[in-house]
Amino acid sequence: MQQHSLKISAAQQPTVLERVLQVSRYRGFEVNSMTMLPNSDGKSYDIELSVASEQPINFLKLQLGKLFDINEIEIQDSAMAQCRA
Protein backbone atom coordinates (compact mmCIF):
# COMPACT_ATOMS: atom_id res chain seq x y z
CA MET A 1 0.00 0.00 0.00
CA GLN A 2 1.10 3.54 -0.74
CA GLN A 3 1.30 6.14 2.02
CA HIS A 4 0.01 9.61 1.33
CA SER A 5 -0.37 12.91 3.15
CA LEU A 6 -2.99 15.55 2.67
CA LYS A 7 -3.23 19.05 4.04
CA ILE A 8 -6.86 20.16 4.28
CA SER A 9 -8.46 23.46 5.13
CA ALA A 10 -12.06 22.99 6.29
CA ALA A 11 -14.80 25.15 7.73
CA GLN A 12 -15.20 24.98 11.50
CA GLN A 13 -18.41 22.99 11.47
CA PRO A 14 -19.46 20.12 13.77
CA THR A 15 -19.62 17.37 11.16
CA VAL A 16 -16.50 18.13 9.14
CA LEU A 17 -14.16 15.68 10.84
CA GLU A 18 -16.72 12.89 10.66
CA ARG A 19 -17.23 13.53 6.97
CA VAL A 20 -13.51 13.51 6.20
CA LEU A 21 -13.10 10.21 8.04
CA GLN A 22 -16.24 8.69 6.49
CA VAL A 23 -15.18 9.54 2.94
CA SER A 24 -11.65 8.30 3.55
CA ARG A 25 -12.88 4.95 4.86
CA TYR A 26 -15.60 4.52 2.27
CA ARG A 27 -13.30 5.22 -0.65
CA GLY A 28 -10.72 2.67 0.52
CA PHE A 29 -8.17 4.80 2.37
CA GLU A 30 -6.94 3.69 5.77
CA VAL A 31 -6.31 6.63 8.09
CA ASN A 32 -2.94 6.36 9.77
CA SER A 33 -2.99 9.71 11.52
CA MET A 34 -5.03 12.87 11.70
CA THR A 35 -4.28 16.15 13.37
CA MET A 36 -6.73 19.01 13.55
CA LEU A 37 -6.11 22.52 14.85
CA PRO A 38 -8.27 25.61 14.65
CA ASN A 39 -6.84 28.16 12.27
CA SER A 40 -6.03 31.61 13.62
CA ASP A 41 -8.77 33.02 11.35
CA GLY A 42 -11.29 31.51 13.77
CA LYS A 43 -13.35 30.11 10.89
CA SER A 44 -11.46 27.09 9.66
CA TYR A 45 -9.61 24.00 10.77
CA ASP A 46 -6.22 22.95 9.47
CA ILE A 47 -6.24 19.19 9.12
CA GLU A 48 -3.30 16.97 8.30
CA LEU A 49 -4.29 13.51 7.23
CA SER A 50 -2.05 10.52 6.56
CA VAL A 51 -3.62 7.64 4.69
CA ALA A 52 -2.64 4.38 3.08
CA SER A 53 -4.26 2.80 0.05
CA GLU A 54 -3.75 0.94 -3.20
CA GLN A 55 -5.82 3.64 -4.87
CA PRO A 56 -4.31 6.80 -6.33
CA ILE A 57 -4.43 9.63 -3.78
CA ASN A 58 -6.08 11.87 -6.34
CA PHE A 59 -9.25 9.76 -5.95
CA LEU A 60 -9.50 10.77 -2.33
CA LYS A 61 -8.61 14.37 -3.05
CA LEU A 62 -11.40 14.65 -5.60
CA GLN A 63 -13.98 13.00 -3.34
CA LEU A 64 -13.03 15.12 -0.33
CA GLY A 65 -13.09 18.17 -2.56
CA LYS A 66 -16.81 17.65 -3.12
CA LEU A 67 -17.62 18.09 0.56
CA PHE A 68 -19.39 21.34 1.37
CA ASP A 69 -17.17 22.26 4.30
CA ILE A 70 -13.84 21.62 2.59
CA ASN A 71 -12.06 24.80 1.47
CA GLU A 72 -8.83 23.49 0.06
CA ILE A 73 -6.82 20.28 -0.23
CA GLU A 74 -3.17 19.81 -1.00
CA ILE A 75 -1.45 16.49 -1.62
CA GLN A 76 1.78 16.66 0.25
CA ASP A 77 3.54 13.49 -0.79
CA SER A 78 5.80 13.22 -3.85
CA ALA A 79 3.57 10.72 -5.74
CA MET A 80 1.06 13.33 -6.97
CA ALA A 81 -1.56 12.07 -9.44
CA GLN A 82 -2.54 14.19 -12.43
CA CYS A 83 -5.71 16.09 -11.76
CA ARG A 84 -7.84 16.82 -14.80
CA ALA A 85 -9.32 20.28 -15.15
Add this chain to the structure above:
Amino acid sequence: MTTNKSITGSALMFEVLKQHDVQHVFGYPGGAIMPIYDALCDTDISHFLCRHEQGAAFSAIGYARASGRIGVCFATSGPGATNLITGLADAMADSIPVVAITGQVSTKAMGTDAFQEVDIVGLSLACTKHCFQVRNVDELASILHQAFELAASGRQGPVLVDIPKDIQLAMISPALEVVGKTTKKVSKVPANVGKALALLNQAKMPIAYVGGGVGMAGAVAELRAFLSTTGIPSVATLKGLGACDADDSHYLGMLGMHGTKAANLAVQECDLLIAIGARFDDRVTGKLAEFAPNAKVIHFDIDSAEVDKRRLVDAAIMGDLKINLPALTMPLSIEPWRKKCHQMHDDFAWNYNAPSKGIYAPALLNQLSDKLPKNSVVTTDVGQHQMWSAQHMSFDDPANFLTSGGLGTMGFGLPAAIGAQVSRPNDCVVAVSGDGSFMMNVQELSTIKRFQLPVKIVLIDNAKLGMVRQWQDLFFNGRLSETDLSDNPDFVMLANAFDIKSKLITDKQEVSKALDEMLAHQGPYLLQVKIDAKENVWPLVPPEKANNEMLEQST
Protein backbone atom coordinates in the same frame (compact mmCIF):
# COMPACT_ATOMS: atom_id res chain seq x y z
CA MET B 1 -37.70 42.45 3.21
CA THR B 2 -37.23 43.73 6.75
CA THR B 3 -39.94 43.42 9.31
CA ASN B 4 -40.28 44.38 12.95
CA LYS B 5 -42.86 41.69 13.39
CA SER B 6 -41.63 38.70 15.38
CA ILE B 7 -42.41 35.37 13.89
CA THR B 8 -41.56 31.84 14.90
CA GLY B 9 -38.72 29.86 13.40
CA SER B 10 -41.37 27.65 11.77
CA ALA B 11 -43.04 30.61 10.10
CA LEU B 12 -39.65 31.87 8.98
CA MET B 13 -38.92 28.46 7.49
CA PHE B 14 -42.02 28.69 5.33
CA GLU B 15 -41.08 32.23 4.26
CA VAL B 16 -37.76 30.90 3.03
CA LEU B 17 -39.45 27.97 1.27
CA LYS B 18 -41.69 30.46 -0.51
CA GLN B 19 -38.64 32.43 -1.55
CA HIS B 20 -37.37 29.27 -3.21
CA ASP B 21 -40.72 28.83 -4.97
CA VAL B 22 -41.60 25.68 -3.05
CA GLN B 23 -45.25 24.94 -3.80
CA HIS B 24 -45.61 21.32 -2.74
CA VAL B 25 -44.12 19.30 0.09
CA PHE B 26 -44.54 15.65 1.09
CA GLY B 27 -44.45 14.65 4.73
CA TYR B 28 -45.80 13.16 7.90
CA PRO B 29 -46.17 14.96 11.23
CA GLY B 30 -45.02 13.95 14.68
CA GLY B 31 -44.06 15.33 18.05
CA ALA B 32 -40.81 17.05 17.23
CA ILE B 33 -42.10 18.73 14.09
CA MET B 34 -45.45 19.90 15.43
CA PRO B 35 -44.60 23.62 15.44
CA ILE B 36 -43.81 23.38 11.71
CA TYR B 37 -47.08 21.60 11.07
CA ASP B 38 -48.88 24.29 13.05
CA ALA B 39 -47.27 27.02 10.96
CA LEU B 40 -48.27 25.05 7.82
CA CYS B 41 -51.87 26.09 8.51
CA ASP B 42 -50.92 29.70 7.76
CA THR B 43 -49.18 29.04 4.43
CA ASP B 44 -50.26 28.48 0.84
CA ILE B 45 -47.82 25.62 0.37
CA SER B 46 -49.65 22.39 -0.47
CA HIS B 47 -48.73 19.55 1.85
CA PHE B 48 -49.26 15.98 0.70
CA LEU B 49 -49.67 13.67 3.65
CA CYS B 50 -48.03 10.36 2.80
CA ARG B 51 -48.47 7.24 4.92
CA HIS B 52 -44.83 6.44 5.54
CA GLU B 53 -41.93 8.85 5.57
CA GLN B 54 -40.15 6.67 3.03
CA GLY B 55 -43.13 7.34 0.77
CA ALA B 56 -42.70 11.07 1.39
CA ALA B 57 -39.03 10.91 0.41
CA PHE B 58 -39.74 8.97 -2.79
CA SER B 59 -42.60 11.31 -3.65
CA ALA B 60 -40.18 14.23 -3.30
CA ILE B 61 -37.79 12.38 -5.62
CA GLY B 62 -40.51 11.65 -8.20
CA TYR B 63 -41.59 15.27 -8.02
CA ALA B 64 -38.03 16.47 -8.64
CA ARG B 65 -37.25 14.03 -11.43
CA ALA B 66 -40.48 14.70 -13.32
CA SER B 67 -40.34 18.48 -13.07
CA GLY B 68 -36.73 19.58 -12.69
CA ARG B 69 -37.67 21.31 -9.42
CA ILE B 70 -36.30 20.60 -5.95
CA GLY B 71 -38.33 17.97 -4.08
CA VAL B 72 -39.09 18.77 -0.44
CA CYS B 73 -40.10 16.35 2.30
CA PHE B 74 -40.78 16.68 6.02
CA ALA B 75 -40.46 14.14 8.81
CA THR B 76 -40.44 14.21 12.57
CA SER B 77 -37.49 13.16 14.71
CA GLY B 78 -36.40 9.65 15.56
CA PRO B 79 -38.23 7.02 13.50
CA GLY B 80 -39.68 9.63 11.17
CA ALA B 81 -36.21 10.81 10.27
CA THR B 82 -34.72 7.34 10.01
CA ASN B 83 -37.54 6.38 7.65
CA LEU B 84 -36.19 9.00 5.24
CA ILE B 85 -32.75 7.38 5.01
CA THR B 86 -33.50 4.99 2.16
CA GLY B 87 -34.99 7.83 0.13
CA LEU B 88 -32.00 10.06 0.82
CA ALA B 89 -29.64 7.28 -0.24
CA ASP B 90 -31.67 6.82 -3.42
CA ALA B 91 -31.50 10.54 -4.20
CA MET B 92 -27.77 10.51 -3.52
CA ALA B 93 -27.17 7.55 -5.80
CA ASP B 94 -29.16 9.10 -8.65
CA SER B 95 -28.13 12.74 -8.02
CA ILE B 96 -31.62 14.10 -7.39
CA PRO B 97 -32.14 17.53 -5.75
CA VAL B 98 -34.11 16.99 -2.54
CA VAL B 99 -34.31 19.07 0.64
CA ALA B 100 -35.41 16.98 3.60
CA ILE B 101 -36.47 18.88 6.74
CA THR B 102 -36.62 16.92 9.97
CA GLY B 103 -37.84 17.89 13.39
CA GLN B 104 -35.48 17.21 16.27
CA VAL B 105 -35.90 17.19 20.04
CA SER B 106 -35.20 20.49 21.80
CA THR B 107 -31.58 21.62 21.93
CA LYS B 108 -31.54 21.15 25.72
CA ALA B 109 -32.62 17.51 25.34
CA MET B 110 -30.21 16.64 22.54
CA GLY B 111 -27.62 14.06 23.42
CA THR B 112 -29.64 12.66 26.36
CA ASP B 113 -31.26 9.76 24.48
CA ALA B 114 -34.53 11.65 24.65
CA PHE B 115 -37.82 10.24 23.36
CA GLN B 116 -37.70 9.98 19.57
CA GLU B 117 -34.20 11.39 19.52
CA VAL B 118 -31.80 10.04 16.98
CA ASP B 119 -28.56 11.43 15.60
CA ILE B 120 -29.99 11.98 12.12
CA VAL B 121 -27.06 14.20 11.20
CA GLY B 122 -24.72 11.30 11.93
CA LEU B 123 -26.94 8.80 10.12
CA SER B 124 -27.26 10.99 7.05
CA LEU B 125 -23.54 11.65 6.61
CA ALA B 126 -23.12 8.82 4.15
CA CYS B 127 -26.29 9.43 2.16
CA THR B 128 -26.56 13.17 1.71
CA LYS B 129 -24.62 15.79 -0.18
CA HIS B 130 -24.59 17.68 3.11
CA CYS B 131 -26.60 17.93 6.32
CA PHE B 132 -27.20 20.93 8.54
CA GLN B 133 -28.43 21.09 12.11
CA VAL B 134 -29.82 24.44 13.19
CA ARG B 135 -28.60 25.36 16.70
CA ASN B 136 -29.86 28.95 16.77
CA VAL B 137 -32.91 30.52 15.13
CA ASP B 138 -30.67 33.33 13.82
CA GLU B 139 -28.95 30.90 11.46
CA LEU B 140 -32.14 29.18 10.26
CA ALA B 141 -32.79 31.27 7.15
CA SER B 142 -29.17 31.22 6.03
CA ILE B 143 -28.96 27.45 6.47
CA LEU B 144 -32.13 26.87 4.48
CA HIS B 145 -30.87 29.08 1.65
CA GLN B 146 -27.62 27.13 1.61
CA ALA B 147 -29.53 23.85 1.59
CA PHE B 148 -31.56 24.78 -1.49
CA GLU B 149 -28.52 26.16 -3.27
CA LEU B 150 -26.49 23.06 -2.55
CA ALA B 151 -29.20 20.57 -3.51
CA ALA B 152 -29.54 22.14 -6.96
CA SER B 153 -25.95 23.05 -7.74
CA GLY B 154 -23.27 21.13 -9.62
CA ARG B 155 -23.93 17.45 -9.27
CA GLN B 156 -27.33 17.67 -7.60
CA GLY B 157 -28.26 15.67 -4.54
CA PRO B 158 -30.14 15.47 -1.24
CA VAL B 159 -29.55 17.88 1.63
CA LEU B 160 -30.98 17.40 5.11
CA VAL B 161 -31.83 20.22 7.51
CA ASP B 162 -32.50 19.14 11.09
CA ILE B 163 -34.44 21.72 13.16
CA PRO B 164 -34.82 21.27 16.92
CA LYS B 165 -38.29 21.89 18.30
CA ASP B 166 -37.29 24.90 20.39
CA ILE B 167 -35.78 26.52 17.28
CA GLN B 168 -39.07 25.95 15.47
CA LEU B 169 -40.83 27.78 18.32
CA ALA B 170 -38.25 30.53 18.90
CA MET B 171 -39.27 34.05 17.96
CA ILE B 172 -37.25 36.09 15.52
CA SER B 173 -37.63 39.41 13.74
CA PRO B 174 -36.10 38.41 10.48
CA ALA B 175 -34.55 40.57 7.83
CA LEU B 176 -35.20 38.25 4.94
CA GLU B 177 -32.50 38.45 2.35
CA VAL B 178 -33.80 38.88 -1.15
CA VAL B 179 -33.10 35.60 -2.85
CA GLY B 180 -33.13 35.01 -6.56
CA LYS B 181 -34.23 31.70 -8.02
CA THR B 182 -31.88 28.90 -7.08
CA THR B 183 -29.41 28.54 -9.90
CA LYS B 184 -27.00 25.77 -10.64
CA LYS B 185 -23.49 27.02 -10.03
CA VAL B 186 -21.89 25.35 -13.01
CA SER B 187 -19.15 26.96 -14.98
CA LYS B 188 -20.42 28.68 -18.11
CA VAL B 189 -16.93 28.80 -19.57
CA PRO B 190 -16.57 26.32 -22.43
CA ALA B 191 -14.08 23.58 -21.66
CA ASN B 192 -10.96 23.02 -23.70
CA VAL B 193 -12.10 20.48 -26.28
CA GLY B 194 -9.00 20.37 -28.49
CA LYS B 195 -7.95 16.84 -27.58
CA ALA B 196 -11.51 15.55 -27.86
CA LEU B 197 -11.89 17.12 -31.31
CA ALA B 198 -8.76 15.35 -32.48
CA LEU B 199 -10.06 12.00 -31.20
CA LEU B 200 -13.40 12.59 -32.87
CA ASN B 201 -11.82 13.37 -36.21
CA GLN B 202 -9.70 10.22 -36.10
CA ALA B 203 -12.51 7.85 -35.08
CA LYS B 204 -14.01 5.47 -37.61
CA MET B 205 -16.40 3.66 -35.24
CA PRO B 206 -17.57 6.06 -32.53
CA ILE B 207 -20.45 5.39 -30.11
CA ALA B 208 -22.19 7.93 -27.91
CA TYR B 209 -22.80 6.43 -24.45
CA VAL B 210 -25.57 8.59 -23.05
CA GLY B 211 -26.29 8.75 -19.34
CA GLY B 212 -28.59 10.39 -16.82
CA GLY B 213 -26.46 13.52 -16.78
CA VAL B 214 -27.97 14.70 -20.07
CA GLY B 215 -31.47 15.05 -18.65
CA MET B 216 -30.15 16.54 -15.41
CA ALA B 217 -28.24 19.17 -17.39
CA GLY B 218 -31.35 20.02 -19.40
CA ALA B 219 -29.28 19.16 -22.47
CA VAL B 220 -31.56 16.80 -24.40
CA ALA B 221 -31.82 19.22 -27.33
CA GLU B 222 -28.04 19.68 -27.45
CA LEU B 223 -27.50 15.93 -27.33
CA ARG B 224 -29.93 15.26 -30.15
CA ALA B 225 -28.32 18.01 -32.24
CA PHE B 226 -24.92 16.44 -31.55
CA LEU B 227 -26.13 12.98 -32.60
CA SER B 228 -27.98 14.25 -35.64
CA THR B 229 -25.10 16.36 -36.93
CA THR B 230 -22.28 13.94 -36.20
CA GLY B 231 -24.34 10.86 -37.17
CA ILE B 232 -22.78 8.96 -34.28
CA PRO B 233 -24.78 5.87 -33.27
CA SER B 234 -25.88 5.98 -29.64
CA VAL B 235 -26.66 3.79 -26.64
CA ALA B 236 -28.24 4.82 -23.35
CA THR B 237 -28.01 3.88 -19.70
CA LEU B 238 -31.12 3.20 -17.62
CA LYS B 239 -31.20 6.81 -16.45
CA GLY B 240 -30.31 8.06 -19.90
CA LEU B 241 -33.41 6.54 -21.53
CA GLY B 242 -35.44 9.26 -23.18
CA ALA B 243 -32.48 11.46 -23.99
CA CYS B 244 -31.93 9.97 -27.46
CA ASP B 245 -34.63 9.91 -30.12
CA ALA B 246 -35.90 6.34 -29.85
CA ASP B 247 -37.18 6.42 -33.46
CA ASP B 248 -33.70 7.06 -34.84
CA SER B 249 -32.48 3.78 -36.36
CA HIS B 250 -28.93 4.57 -35.23
CA TYR B 251 -30.08 4.58 -31.62
CA LEU B 252 -29.31 1.07 -30.45
CA GLY B 253 -31.13 1.10 -27.11
CA MET B 254 -29.98 0.46 -23.58
CA LEU B 255 -26.57 -1.07 -23.01
CA GLY B 256 -25.30 -3.21 -20.16
CA MET B 257 -26.48 -6.16 -18.10
CA HIS B 258 -29.92 -6.28 -19.73
CA GLY B 259 -29.05 -4.10 -22.68
CA THR B 260 -29.89 -4.83 -26.28
CA LYS B 261 -27.62 -7.12 -28.25
CA ALA B 262 -26.99 -4.40 -30.82
CA ALA B 263 -25.99 -1.85 -28.17
CA ASN B 264 -23.61 -4.17 -26.39
CA LEU B 265 -21.94 -5.51 -29.52
CA ALA B 266 -21.51 -2.03 -30.98
CA VAL B 267 -19.85 -0.77 -27.81
CA GLN B 268 -17.52 -3.76 -27.71
CA GLU B 269 -16.47 -3.04 -31.28
CA CYS B 270 -16.23 0.76 -31.22
CA ASP B 271 -12.94 2.66 -31.48
CA LEU B 272 -14.17 5.77 -29.66
CA LEU B 273 -16.59 5.82 -26.73
CA ILE B 274 -18.05 9.23 -25.94
CA ALA B 275 -19.46 9.08 -22.41
CA ILE B 276 -21.96 11.91 -22.01
CA GLY B 277 -23.19 12.37 -18.44
CA ALA B 278 -22.55 8.69 -17.66
CA ARG B 279 -20.33 7.11 -15.03
CA PHE B 280 -19.29 3.61 -16.21
CA ASP B 281 -21.54 1.95 -13.64
CA ASP B 282 -21.04 -1.79 -13.15
CA ARG B 283 -24.54 -2.57 -14.51
CA VAL B 284 -23.36 -0.99 -17.76
CA THR B 285 -19.77 -2.18 -18.10
CA GLY B 286 -19.98 -5.83 -17.18
CA LYS B 287 -16.39 -7.03 -16.71
CA LEU B 288 -14.72 -3.65 -16.57
CA ALA B 289 -11.37 -4.74 -17.95
CA GLU B 290 -13.14 -6.01 -21.09
CA PHE B 291 -15.58 -3.14 -21.59
CA ALA B 292 -15.20 -1.34 -24.94
CA PRO B 293 -11.75 -2.94 -25.25
CA ASN B 294 -10.77 -1.18 -28.47
CA ALA B 295 -12.00 2.28 -27.63
CA LYS B 296 -10.41 5.55 -26.73
CA VAL B 297 -12.68 7.47 -24.37
CA ILE B 298 -13.99 11.02 -24.22
CA HIS B 299 -15.84 11.70 -20.96
CA PHE B 300 -18.25 14.61 -20.46
CA ASP B 301 -19.16 15.07 -16.80
CA ILE B 302 -19.96 17.66 -14.17
CA ASP B 303 -18.20 15.78 -11.38
CA SER B 304 -14.44 15.59 -11.74
CA ALA B 305 -14.34 12.71 -9.26
CA GLU B 306 -16.09 10.51 -11.85
CA VAL B 307 -13.35 10.95 -14.45
CA ASP B 308 -10.87 8.07 -14.35
CA LYS B 309 -12.76 6.57 -11.40
CA ARG B 310 -13.65 3.37 -13.25
CA ARG B 311 -12.11 3.81 -16.72
CA LEU B 312 -9.09 5.87 -17.61
CA VAL B 313 -10.09 8.38 -20.27
CA ASP B 314 -8.23 10.04 -23.13
CA ALA B 315 -10.05 13.37 -22.95
CA ALA B 316 -12.25 14.74 -20.17
CA ILE B 317 -14.62 17.64 -20.72
CA MET B 318 -15.86 19.05 -17.45
CA GLY B 319 -18.76 21.41 -16.96
CA ASP B 320 -22.13 22.18 -18.48
CA LEU B 321 -23.23 19.87 -21.28
CA LYS B 322 -25.36 22.64 -22.78
CA ILE B 323 -22.19 24.61 -23.43
CA ASN B 324 -19.69 21.84 -24.10
CA LEU B 325 -21.63 19.46 -26.38
CA PRO B 326 -22.10 22.04 -29.15
CA ALA B 327 -18.31 22.45 -29.26
CA LEU B 328 -18.00 18.90 -30.62
CA THR B 329 -21.05 19.04 -32.86
CA MET B 330 -19.83 18.68 -36.46
CA PRO B 331 -20.44 16.29 -39.37
CA LEU B 332 -18.29 13.16 -39.48
CA SER B 333 -17.50 10.65 -42.24
CA ILE B 334 -18.42 7.36 -40.63
CA GLU B 335 -20.96 5.96 -43.08
CA PRO B 336 -19.72 2.30 -43.13
CA TRP B 337 -20.00 2.19 -39.32
CA ARG B 338 -23.43 3.81 -39.37
CA LYS B 339 -24.59 1.19 -41.87
CA LYS B 340 -23.21 -1.59 -39.70
CA CYS B 341 -24.97 -0.25 -36.59
CA HIS B 342 -28.21 0.19 -38.52
CA GLN B 343 -27.94 -3.44 -39.64
CA MET B 344 -27.36 -4.62 -36.08
CA HIS B 345 -30.34 -2.54 -34.95
CA ASP B 346 -32.52 -4.37 -37.48
CA ASP B 347 -30.96 -7.83 -37.09
CA PHE B 348 -31.42 -7.90 -33.33
CA ALA B 349 -34.83 -6.24 -33.07
CA TRP B 350 -37.12 -7.52 -30.33
CA ASN B 351 -39.54 -10.34 -31.14
CA TYR B 352 -42.96 -10.00 -29.54
CA ASN B 353 -44.43 -13.22 -30.88
CA ALA B 354 -44.96 -15.25 -27.75
CA PRO B 355 -46.82 -18.45 -28.58
CA SER B 356 -48.71 -19.05 -25.35
CA LYS B 357 -52.18 -17.80 -24.44
CA GLY B 358 -50.80 -16.11 -21.40
CA ILE B 359 -49.65 -12.52 -21.29
CA TYR B 360 -46.10 -11.75 -22.41
CA ALA B 361 -45.01 -8.78 -20.32
CA PRO B 362 -42.58 -7.28 -22.87
CA ALA B 363 -45.36 -7.23 -25.47
CA LEU B 364 -47.83 -5.68 -23.03
CA LEU B 365 -45.38 -2.96 -22.04
CA ASN B 366 -44.57 -2.24 -25.67
CA GLN B 367 -48.29 -1.90 -26.38
CA LEU B 368 -48.74 0.33 -23.36
CA SER B 369 -45.88 2.52 -24.58
CA ASP B 370 -47.60 2.94 -27.96
CA LYS B 371 -50.92 3.81 -26.33
CA LEU B 372 -49.63 6.38 -23.84
CA PRO B 373 -50.44 10.00 -24.63
CA LYS B 374 -47.56 12.38 -25.32
CA ASN B 375 -45.68 13.62 -22.22
CA SER B 376 -46.76 10.66 -20.11
CA VAL B 377 -44.60 9.74 -17.15
CA VAL B 378 -43.76 6.13 -16.38
CA THR B 379 -42.31 5.07 -13.06
CA THR B 380 -41.15 1.60 -12.17
CA ASP B 381 -40.11 -0.35 -9.16
CA VAL B 382 -37.12 -2.71 -9.31
CA GLY B 383 -36.81 -6.12 -10.87
CA GLN B 384 -37.88 -7.91 -14.02
CA HIS B 385 -40.72 -5.49 -14.76
CA GLN B 386 -38.22 -2.63 -14.51
CA MET B 387 -35.89 -4.13 -17.07
CA TRP B 388 -38.75 -5.03 -19.39
CA SER B 389 -40.03 -1.44 -19.11
CA ALA B 390 -36.57 -0.12 -19.96
CA GLN B 391 -36.21 -2.49 -22.91
CA HIS B 392 -39.66 -2.32 -24.46
CA MET B 393 -41.04 1.13 -23.75
CA SER B 394 -40.01 4.36 -25.49
CA PHE B 395 -39.61 7.68 -23.78
CA ASP B 396 -39.15 11.09 -25.34
CA ASP B 397 -37.49 12.70 -22.35
CA PRO B 398 -35.57 11.39 -19.32
CA ALA B 399 -38.08 13.24 -17.12
CA ASN B 400 -40.71 10.84 -18.44
CA PHE B 401 -39.07 7.67 -17.15
CA LEU B 402 -38.47 7.54 -13.41
CA THR B 403 -36.77 4.45 -12.11
CA SER B 404 -34.42 3.82 -9.22
CA GLY B 405 -31.05 3.35 -10.89
CA GLY B 406 -28.07 3.53 -8.57
CA LEU B 407 -29.70 2.26 -5.39
CA GLY B 408 -32.26 0.01 -7.11
CA THR B 409 -34.90 0.48 -4.45
CA MET B 410 -37.99 -1.69 -4.44
CA GLY B 411 -40.92 0.44 -3.31
CA PHE B 412 -39.78 3.45 -5.34
CA GLY B 413 -42.41 3.34 -8.06
CA LEU B 414 -45.74 4.09 -6.39
CA PRO B 415 -44.64 7.09 -4.29
CA ALA B 416 -42.49 8.39 -7.16
CA ALA B 417 -45.60 8.27 -9.37
CA ILE B 418 -47.46 10.25 -6.71
CA GLY B 419 -44.74 12.92 -6.73
CA ALA B 420 -44.68 12.99 -10.53
CA GLN B 421 -48.46 13.37 -10.72
CA VAL B 422 -48.41 16.24 -8.22
CA SER B 423 -45.75 18.03 -10.25
CA ARG B 424 -47.49 17.38 -13.58
CA PRO B 425 -51.22 17.23 -12.84
CA ASN B 426 -52.23 17.35 -16.52
CA ASP B 427 -50.00 14.50 -17.66
CA CYS B 428 -50.75 10.78 -17.59
CA VAL B 429 -48.67 9.00 -14.96
CA VAL B 430 -48.29 5.23 -14.97
CA ALA B 431 -46.54 3.22 -12.27
CA VAL B 432 -45.34 -0.14 -13.59
CA SER B 433 -44.69 -2.42 -10.67
CA GLY B 434 -44.09 -6.02 -9.69
CA ASP B 435 -45.94 -7.92 -6.99
CA GLY B 436 -42.87 -7.94 -4.74
CA SER B 437 -42.04 -4.25 -5.06
CA PHE B 438 -45.66 -3.12 -4.90
CA MET B 439 -46.06 -4.38 -1.34
CA MET B 440 -43.12 -2.32 -0.11
CA ASN B 441 -44.90 1.03 -0.20
CA VAL B 442 -48.46 -0.19 -0.75
CA GLN B 443 -49.67 2.11 2.04
CA GLU B 444 -49.29 5.00 -0.41
CA LEU B 445 -52.50 3.86 -2.09
CA SER B 446 -53.97 5.88 0.75
CA THR B 447 -52.22 8.99 -0.54
CA ILE B 448 -53.62 8.36 -4.00
CA LYS B 449 -57.09 7.96 -2.53
CA ARG B 450 -56.82 11.01 -0.27
CA PHE B 451 -55.83 13.34 -3.10
CA GLN B 452 -57.65 11.45 -5.87
CA LEU B 453 -54.49 11.37 -7.93
CA PRO B 454 -55.28 9.70 -11.27
CA VAL B 455 -52.18 7.48 -11.16
CA LYS B 456 -52.48 4.29 -13.20
CA ILE B 457 -50.79 1.21 -11.80
CA VAL B 458 -49.79 -1.73 -14.00
CA LEU B 459 -48.93 -4.56 -11.65
CA ILE B 460 -46.95 -7.31 -13.36
CA ASP B 461 -47.74 -10.26 -11.13
CA ASN B 462 -45.77 -13.50 -11.29
CA ALA B 463 -46.23 -14.25 -7.60
CA LYS B 464 -42.47 -14.29 -7.26
CA LEU B 465 -39.55 -12.11 -6.41
CA GLY B 466 -38.89 -12.49 -10.10
CA MET B 467 -35.38 -11.17 -10.72
CA VAL B 468 -33.96 -12.95 -7.69
CA ARG B 469 -35.75 -16.15 -8.79
CA GLN B 470 -34.19 -15.78 -12.22
CA TRP B 471 -30.71 -15.50 -10.72
CA GLN B 472 -31.32 -18.45 -8.42
CA ASP B 473 -32.32 -20.51 -11.46
CA LEU B 474 -29.33 -19.41 -13.51
CA PHE B 475 -26.54 -19.17 -10.94
CA PHE B 476 -27.58 -21.09 -7.81
CA ASN B 477 -28.42 -24.43 -9.44
CA GLY B 478 -32.12 -23.65 -9.41
CA ARG B 479 -32.25 -23.62 -5.60
CA LEU B 480 -35.06 -21.21 -4.90
CA SER B 481 -34.82 -19.44 -1.58
CA GLU B 482 -37.41 -17.04 -0.23
CA THR B 483 -38.63 -15.91 -3.63
CA ASP B 484 -42.09 -17.45 -3.57
CA LEU B 485 -44.80 -14.82 -3.14
CA SER B 486 -47.78 -17.04 -3.86
CA ASP B 487 -49.41 -15.81 -0.66
CA ASN B 488 -49.82 -12.29 -2.03
CA PRO B 489 -53.12 -10.59 -1.18
CA ASP B 490 -55.90 -10.25 -3.73
CA PHE B 491 -54.63 -7.08 -5.39
CA VAL B 492 -57.99 -6.23 -6.96
CA MET B 493 -59.65 -6.36 -3.56
CA LEU B 494 -56.77 -4.41 -2.06
CA ALA B 495 -57.17 -1.61 -4.60
CA ASN B 496 -60.92 -1.60 -4.04
CA ALA B 497 -60.32 -1.17 -0.32
CA PHE B 498 -58.76 2.17 -1.24
CA ASP B 499 -61.66 3.01 -3.59
CA ILE B 500 -59.35 2.49 -6.57
CA LYS B 501 -60.88 0.86 -9.63
CA SER B 502 -59.09 -2.29 -10.60
CA LYS B 503 -59.09 -5.22 -12.96
CA LEU B 504 -57.25 -8.51 -13.32
CA ILE B 505 -56.24 -9.90 -16.72
CA THR B 506 -54.66 -13.25 -17.49
CA ASP B 507 -55.08 -13.74 -21.26
CA LYS B 508 -53.28 -11.90 -24.03
CA GLN B 509 -56.59 -11.31 -25.83
CA GLU B 510 -57.60 -9.07 -22.95
CA VAL B 511 -54.55 -6.79 -23.05
CA SER B 512 -55.42 -4.10 -25.57
CA LYS B 513 -58.93 -3.44 -24.27
CA ALA B 514 -57.75 -3.48 -20.67
CA LEU B 515 -55.01 -0.93 -21.34
CA ASP B 516 -57.48 1.32 -23.17
CA GLU B 517 -59.94 1.08 -20.31
CA MET B 518 -57.28 1.91 -17.75
CA LEU B 519 -55.98 4.92 -19.69
CA ALA B 520 -59.46 6.24 -20.36
CA HIS B 521 -60.50 6.02 -16.72
CA GLN B 522 -60.75 9.39 -14.99
CA GLY B 523 -59.11 8.61 -11.72
CA PRO B 524 -56.68 6.13 -10.18
CA TYR B 525 -56.67 2.61 -11.59
CA LEU B 526 -54.87 -0.65 -10.89
CA LEU B 527 -54.45 -3.23 -13.65
CA GLN B 528 -53.17 -6.52 -12.30
CA VAL B 529 -51.50 -8.58 -15.02
CA LYS B 530 -50.80 -12.24 -14.30
CA ILE B 531 -47.77 -13.57 -16.15
CA ASP B 532 -45.87 -16.84 -16.28
CA ALA B 533 -43.45 -17.03 -13.34
CA LYS B 534 -40.87 -18.77 -15.51
CA GLU B 535 -40.38 -15.78 -17.85
CA ASN B 536 -36.88 -14.35 -17.68
CA VAL B 537 -35.34 -11.07 -18.72
CA TRP B 538 -33.08 -11.51 -21.75
CA PRO B 539 -30.39 -10.79 -22.71
CA LEU B 540 -28.46 -11.08 -19.46
CA VAL B 541 -24.75 -10.49 -19.00
CA PRO B 542 -23.62 -12.81 -16.19
CA PRO B 543 -21.40 -11.51 -13.40
CA GLU B 544 -17.74 -11.12 -14.32
CA LYS B 545 -18.41 -11.50 -18.03
CA ALA B 546 -17.92 -9.05 -20.86
CA ASN B 547 -21.07 -7.59 -22.40
CA ASN B 548 -20.61 -9.58 -25.62
CA GLU B 549 -20.90 -12.78 -23.56
CA MET B 550 -24.57 -12.12 -22.87
CA LEU B 551 -26.95 -15.01 -22.33
CA GLU B 552 -29.94 -14.98 -24.64
CA GLN B 553 -33.30 -16.64 -24.65
CA SER B 554 -32.96 -20.10 -26.15
CA THR B 555 -35.32 -20.54 -29.07
